[in-house]
Amino acid sequence: MTRCLDEGKLQSYFDGELPIDVMESVTSHLASCAACAAAARELEEESALLTTAFAAEFEASVPTERLRQRIDEAVLGDRVAYAQSSQKSGGLAAFFSGLLNFGTQRALGYASLAIVLAIAGIFAIVKMRTTSELANTAVNTTVPAPAPAPAASNQTNNTVAQATEKTSQPVPETVKLPVTVRPSHNNGVPAVAVKYTPAAPKPTPIKLLPGERSYLQTIAKLDSTIKSNKNSMRPALQVEYERNLAVVDRTIAATRSAAKSNPNDPDAADFMFAAYQSKVDLLNTIADARVGGGRGH
Amino acid sequence: MKKKWFAACAVVALIVSLTGPTLAHENTEGKPGEKTERSLAVDPQATVTLCVASGTLTVRGWDKSEIRVRSLDAAQIDFRRIDKTKDPAKPAARVDVMVLDKRSATPPRLDCQALASVEMEVPAGATVQVQTRDGDITISGVAGAYAGSQNGDIFIERATKLVEAGSVGGSIILKDSSGRVNLSSAGGGVEAINVRPGGPEDTFEVGTVTGDIQLERVSNPKVTAKTVNGALMMSGPLAKSGSYGLTNMTGNIILAMPADSSFQLNAKVSEKHDIISEFPLKYLSEPAPPAPAKTKPQPPAPKTPAPKGGGPVVAPIVVEKPAMTMPYVLRRVTAVCGSGDATISIASFGGAVRLKKI
Numbered sequence: 001m002t003r004c005l006d007e008g009k010l011q012s013y014f015d016g017e018l019p020i021d022v023m024e025s026v027t028s029h030l031a032s033c034a035a036c037a038a039a040a041r042e043l044e045e046e047s048a049l050l051t052t053a054f055a056a057e058f059e060a061s062v063p064t065e066r067l068r069q070r071i072d073e074a075v076l077g078d079r080v081a082y083a084q085s086s087q088k089s090g091g092l093a094a095f096f097s098g099l100l101n102f103g104t105q106r107a108l109g110y111a112s113l114a115i116v117l118a119i120a121g122i123f124a125i126v127k128m129r130t131t132s133e134l135a136n137t138a139v140n141t142t143v144p145a146p147a148p149a150p151a152a153s154n155q156t157n158n159t160v161a162q163a164t165e166k167t168s169q170p171v172p173e174t175v176k177l178p179v180t181v182r183p184s185h186n187n188g189v190p191a192v193a194v195k196y197t198p199a200a201p202k203p204t205p206i207k208l209l210p211g212e213r214s215y216l217q218t219i220a221k222l223d224s225t226i227k228s229n230k231n232s233m234r235p236a237l238q239v240e241y242e243r244n245l246a247v248v249d250r251t252i253a254a255t256r257s258a259a260k261s262n263p264n265d266p267d268a269a270d271f272m273f274a275a276y277q278s279k280v281d282l283l284n285t286i287a288d289a290r291v292g293g294g295r296g297h
Numbered sequence: 298m299k300k301k302w303f304a305a306c307a308v309v310a311l312i313v314s315l316t317g318p319t320l321a322h323e324n325t326e327g328k329p330g331e332k333t334e335r336s337l338a339v340d341p342q343a344t345v346t347l348c349v350a351s352g353t354l355t356v357r358g359w360d361k362s363e364i365r366v367r368s369l370d371a372a373q374i375d376f377r378r379i380d381k382t383k384d385p386a387k388p389a390a391r392v393d394v395m396v397l398d399k400r401s402a403t404p405p406r407l408d409c410q411a412l413a414s415v416e417m418e419v420p421a422g423a424t425v426q427v428q429t430r431d432g433d434i435t436i437s438g439v440a441g442a443y444a445g446s447q448n449g450d451i452f453i454e455r456a457t458k459l460v461e462a463g464s465v466g467g468s469i470i471l472k473d474s475s476g477r478v479n480l481s482s483a484g485g486g487v488e489a490i491n492v493r494p495g496g497p498e499d500t501f502e503v504g505t506v507t508g509d510i511q512l513e514r515v516s517n518p519k520v521t522a523k524t525v526n527g528a529l530m531m532s533g534p535l536a537k538s539g540s541y542g543l544t545n546m547t548g549n550i551i552l553a554m555p556a557d558s559s560f561q562l563n564a565k566v567s568e569k570h571d572i573i574s575e576f577p578l579k580y581l582s583e584p585a586p587p588a589p590a591k592t593k594p595q596p597p598a599p600k601t602p603a604p605k606g607g608g609p610v611v612a613p614i615v616v617e618k619p620a621m622t623m624p625y626v627l628r629r630v631t632a633v634c635g636s637g638d639a640t641i642s643i644a645s646f647g648g649a650v651r652l653k654k655i
Binding site for chain 1: 646
C-alpha cells in the first residue's frame with residue numbers, strides 16, 4: 001500500500017471494520033508512512049476529545065432515563081395545570097397563556113428537552129458526516145459487511161479474516177497499532193464514541209497478539225491450498241476434517257481469550273500457540289491427503 | 298487327406314496363438330479371482346514403496362533378499378527400480394511397486410490409483426513406505442515403516458529402526474518395536490505398547506487432535522505426546538534421565554508409574570482443574586504469578602495451597618482447586634519425587650492431571 005490513507009479508512013481501521021488483510025496492510029502502511037501516522041494520531045486526539053466531552057453522559061448507565069422521567073413529570077404537571085385552567089377559563093387565549101406560564105416543573109421540562117435536542121443534533125451531524133465518509137470508503141476499499149455468525153460444525157474458516165473471527169467470537173479482529181492511537185477503554189466508554197450507534201451491536205476491535213499473525217498467515221495459505229484442489233473432498237475425509245477443525249477452533253478461541261486476558265503470562269500464550277500449531281498440523285495433514293500423497297520420494 | 302491335415306494345423310496354430318501371450322506374462326496379469334504375483338531380488342536393506350488408492354495393504358518382513366508381491370485384485374504388478382546407480386548386476390536398493398488394476402493399467406498408467414488389496418514380503422532389513430486411502434495397513438518385522446492412510450487403521454509391530462505413521466480418521470497401533478517413532482492421527486486414537494529406543498537419539502513423538510493417546514511401556518529417552526481434546530494416558534516405568542513432555546489442551550492426563558519412580562515434575566494446569574498425585578512430591582519452588590498489566594490492574598492471583606521453598610515431603614497429596622472467580626489463572630507446580638531422575642513436563646489447559654502408582 002503506497003497511497004496515503006484517507007480519513008474514512010483510518011476511522012474504519014480504528015473501529016475494527018476492515019477485513020483482516022486490509023487491517024494488516026493499513027498497519028504496515030502506518031508503520032512506514034509518517035504522514036498517515038500523524039493523521040492517525042490526530043484522529044485519536046479528536047476521538048479522545050469527544051470522549052472527554054461526553055464522558056459525563058457516558059458515565060451514566062442510561063442517561064436518557066433520567067431525562068425521560070423528568071420530562072414525564074413535567075408533562076404530567078402541565079396536563080394537570082392545563083386541565084385545571086381549562087376548567088376555569090377555557091379558550092385559545094387561555095391555552096397560549098398556559099404555554100407561556102413558566103412554572104418550576106415546566107421550566108425544568110423545557111430545559112431537559114432542549115438538552116436532549118442539542119445532543120441529538122450533535123449526534124445526527126456527526127453521524128451524517130461519518131456515514132458519508134464510510135460510503136466513500138466502501139466504494140474504494142470494498143469494506144465487507146460484518147460476517148454472519150458461522151454455524152459451528154459445517155463452516156470451515158476459509159480466509160484469514162474468517163479464521164480470526166471464529167477464533168475470537170463474537171468480535172472481529174484488528175491488528176495492533178504501531179502507535180497506541182486508541183485506548184481500549186475510558187471509564188467503560190469506547191474511545192470511538194463518535195460512531196456509537198446503540199441500535200446495532202458495535203464490534204469491539206481486538207488486537208492480534210504478538211506472534212499470532214504468522215500463524216494466521218500460515219493457516220490462510222494452507223486453507224487456500226486445500227481449496228485450490230478442485231476435486232471435492234470425499235465425505236469421510238470432509239466429516240473428519242470438519243469435526244477436528246471445530247474442536248481446534250474452539251480450543252484456539254479459549255486459549256486466545258486466556259492469553260489476551262493474561263498478557264504477561266507467557267504460558268497462556270504458549271497454550272494459544274500450541275492450539276494454533278495443532279490447527280496448522282491438521283491443515284497440513286488434510287492438504288497432504290487431498291493432494292493424494294503419492295510416493296513421496 | 299490334405300484337408301484334414303490343414304484343419305489339424307489350423308487348430309494347433311489357434312491353440313498356440315491363444316496360449317502364447319499367457320505364458321509370456323506368467324504371474325503378471327491376473328484374471329478376476331486369480332492371484333497376481335511378482336518377485337524381485339533386492340538389497341537386504343532396500344527401500345520399497347507401495348501405494349494404492351484403496352485397499353488393504355499387508356507387509357511382512359522375511360529372511361530372504363527379495364520382495365514378493367501378491368494381489369487378488371490387481372491386473373498387473375510391476376517393479377520400477379529407482380536406484381541412483383542402476384547397475385543391473387546388483388540387486389535393487391530402491392524399488393517402487395506398481396500395482397495396477399484394469400482401469401489404471403491402460404495407458405497412461407496411473408500410479409497410486411489402483412483399487413486393490415496387496416500382500417508383500419520384504420527383507421527384514423528393508424524400509425517400506427506404504428500408503429492407501431481407505432484401507433487398513435499392517436506392517437510387521439521390518440526395519441523401517443512409513444505408513445499413511447486417510448481413514449484406515451494402521452497396525453505396526455516388530456519394527457526395529459523407525460516408524461512414522463499418519464492417519465486422518467483411522468487409529469494407529471504400534472507394538473513391540475524399537476527406534477525413532479512418530480505417530481499422528483487427527484481423529485483416530487493412537488496406542489503404543491512396548492516400544493524401546495534403538496539408540497540414544499531415538500525420540501518418540503505422538504500427536505492427535507481428538508483421538509486418545511495411550512502409551513504403555515514406552516522407554517524412549519525423549520517422549521512427546523500432544524493432543525487437543527483426547528485423553529492422554531501413559532503407563533509403565535520411566536526411562537532413567539528420560540524426558541517426557543505431555544500436553545493436552547482440553548482433556549485429562551493420566552500417568553501410571555511404578556511406586557519407586559524417580560522424577561521431577563513441571564506441571565502447568567488451569568486453576569480450575571486438579572493435580573492429583575499418589576506420589577510423595579517435594580515442592581521445589583512456586584513461580585510467582587505474572588505481574589499485572591500496567592494499564593489494567595488485575596487482582597492478585599490467588600495463592601495455591603502448595604508449600605513454597607522446598608517444603609516437607611507430603612504423601613500422597615491432592616492439590617485441590619481453590620475457590621476463585623477469575624476466568625483463567627495458570628497453576629505451576631515444580632516438584633520432585635525421589636532423586637528426580639526423569640523429567641516430566643505436563644501442560645494442560647483445560648483438563649486434570651493425575652499421577653497414579655501401579
